[in-house]
Amino acid sequence: MPVGSISSSSDTVGVAVVNYRVPVLESKEEVLDNCHRIADFVEGTKMGYPGLDLIVFPEYSTQGFHPTKWRELCTTVPGPETDIFCEACRKNKVWGVFSITGEINPNGNPFNCFILIDDQGKIKLNFHKINPWVPKEPWYPGDQTMVVKGPKGLMIGANVCYDSNIPEIVRDTVMKGAELVVRIQGYMYPSKEQQIKVASVRAWENNVYFAVANMAGRDKLYYYFGHSNIIDFDGTTLAECGSAPDEVTYAELSISAIRRARRNWTAENHLYNLTHRGYSAVKDGVATSPYSFYKIWSEDPEKAKQICESLTRDTPEQPSEEQATGHLLNK
Template sequence: MPVGTISSSQDTVGIAVVNYQVPVLESQEEVLENCRNIASFVEGTKMGYPGLDIIVFPEYSTQGFHPTKWNELCTTIPGPETDIFAEACRKNKVWGVFSITGEINPKGNPYNCFVLIDDQGEIRMNYHKINPWVPKEPWYPGSETMVVEGPKGLKIGANICYDSNMPEIVRDTVMKGAELVIRIQGYMYPSKEQQIKLASIRAWENLTYFAVANMAGRDKVYSYFGHSNIVNFDGAILAECGSSPDEVTYAELSISAIRNARKNWTAENHLFNLTHRGYSAVENGVADCPYSFYKTWTEDPKKAKEICENLTRTTPEQVEEREKETV
């Protein structure tokens, strides 16, 4: 894809990612004032990049992650925060990705949410983070990946921060049809180098556009490294911010180019090759899953957990239980 433009066309989706300044918020009133600031970013970015079709804000950009008051700042979806975002999208005729941390959950702890709003102000997706970051994040885990048709027909999938460290989530999202996987994150030092590289890896192994919006600056606990970026489906970085708060960068994504690659690429077509193993030697290739752990996980989740724990560790609760049993 060409880079350096502020335009788009019928075949391309213009996308912007924001290195949003991490907010430190103490009340619902401060959260709503921050939402209005985010809305001003939508307006200003559309003015500066007239080709803009979708703008992406990081995880925790709405409510922050207050170490003691996080539960007091939770809300509903829809709610007053998404109402402000919806009006900004409708007014500026752009789609937007926003973070809600968290959404009140009648089953237990709140959800960590990726909210996609279209250019008419309608909520098109509310994805719940499947893999909250342990041991710090208190969010109730989601249970399904999500994909919807976005601007100009480009299919969009959602990831939140630690989700993308799990290759299974991105692969499942792409296998549901995603052509652009958007990762909203609140990642801090010292994980900068790993997380920047991860975006290109996930794009390359899944033949997908990959866009990341990350926090920048410091809150009460962490320093965030920014480097929001937009990656081509071949793993090449199309645009990338630095580490400064409130940077915005932009690229255009060709719809026909990614569909052509998925249809016609051979050796680099990791999606096709996954279920057509050895098709140069075997007619139509072999589709059977050769991965014993995934078979076990599907058929016997408890056994899969035991395998994992034998390789790694148990939870603190399990350690305490075993210590009680030995007393």
């Protein structure tokens, strides 16, 4: 893919990811002030990168993650925060990905949301984080992966932070048609090396573009390492920020290149090969799933849970060292 460019074309989608400075906010008024700052980022980035089609902001970039006031800062979707983002996208003719943590949920704890807004200022997707980062995150887990048609027809799938550590979530997103998986995250040290590598691995094993926006700087709890990046569908890095707050980087993603690769690659075509096992030996390959755990999980979730607990522990509470050692010895 082209690197070092600030342009795009009819065949390429210009994507920017932002190392947004982690906000420390105490009131809804401060949240809305921060939303206007994000809107200014949209405008400035579009001016600096005229090829920009999609800009991505990290998880927690809107409301932050206040250790005691997080519930007070929750909102609705649509709401006053997304209204500001919608106007910024409409005004600057760009698509944008934004974070809402959290969206009020009448049936339980709030949701952690990935919001995709188009260049007309319309909300096109509201994805709820499937695997909240336990034990610290209080968000109610979402129950489905989501993919929509994005700028210039590129298919965009949503992940939020810890979601991308679960290979099944990314694979399901890709199997719904995603050509670009966007991961918004609020990841802190000491997980820097692992999370940078995860983006490349998920891109390679799913033949998919990956765009990651991470926060940078310190809030009341953590120091976030930044390193927002854009990964090619072969797992190589197209662009990457450092660790400084408010860095922005940019890359072009070719639509025809990924579609051509998915159609023509052989040994590297991990999506085709998944359901055409051994086609060099068996005509058209074998489509039947060989993975017994996934069959069990689909048919009997409680049994699947028991299998996991037999390998780990049988309670959300972390056992004492004595209990853990005894549990392992008694297996």
